[in-house]
Amino acid sequence: MKKFVVFDLDDTLVDSVGGIDRWFVELSEQRALGAEGLSFLRAEQQRPVSPEETFRAIVDRFGFSESPSELRRLFWHRWPHLVQTVDGVPENLGRLREHGWRTALLTNGREDQQRPKMRDGLGDYFDVLCFTHDEVASKPHPEAFRIVERRAGTALRGGWMVGDSLEDDIEGAAALGMSTIWVSGGRDLPTGGVLPDEVVKTVDEAFPILLARGAHTS
Incomplete structure (x- = not known):
């Protein structure tokens, strides 16, 4: 992977x-x-x-x-x-990068609206930042994901998407060949639609999954 x-x-x-x-x-x-x-x-x-x-x-x-x-x-x-950063997120993002992961942020919204939410040095843990309302398309439109692909210089196919929206994050990414982790927040997975590859309640559960999968490529 x-x-x-x-x-x-x-x-x-x-x-x-x-x-x-x-x-x-x-x-x-x-x-x-x-x-x-x-x-x-x-x-x-x-x-x-x-x-x-x-x-x-x-x-x-x-x-x-x-x-x-x-x-x-x-x-x-x-x-x-x-808005507060979820506990452990900066440390876990740092750990991913230490293990050779390239990381991107893809968020619907304008940069001036979203930047104030990114405290604790959050922006420093990404190779690419994309605020879609300042671009030509928003998630789940494929072009929103393609912007990240071009800026990262890394193909989406074979990569991972982590997000809480089944439509914007999971379906949008799966359509482009990405593996997906749905952050459910305790919600039940509805029937029908594209199924995520993994379901976690909070994002801290996603990092061990990524690190374990990435270890197989080292």
Whole structure:
């Protein structure tokens, strides 16, 4: 196998969902919403609606002076700074590189939105960084993966993709001949669709798999 791996960022290497909850906690404390208000915010996050509807519901519920779009801008300004790196990720990425792995980051989003989430020197552990919303295509479009391929100077086929989205990460990568590791976050694997080669609950479980597979090529 090839020692080349592409990682997703949000809810793979960093805890983006946890950052949303931390913003809700900050908001409820700053505006004295109380425990009931925080419960409403957390429940609103789980509703299968658009972000616009979510922010409108929050403004309506609490009578905020901001419009829904203004509150959403406040969120986007603060949220990236509340996202935390998953424990052990920098050390594990460093270990991969020590064992001869080439590494790439492929994340949907603009660089100015995603960079603040990449603390703990995270960007230093990659040979290639690709922020797709600054490019011509986003995952799962093949061109998003091809950009990484060209910049890394390493073919995708035979390499690995690690991510939490079955559609964007797993199906997109598998279509180009990559092996895949799905970071489930405890979710059950749905029936139908492309199956990942490996399923892990958190990304820390993915690194031993990669190191073990890579050892067979040394």
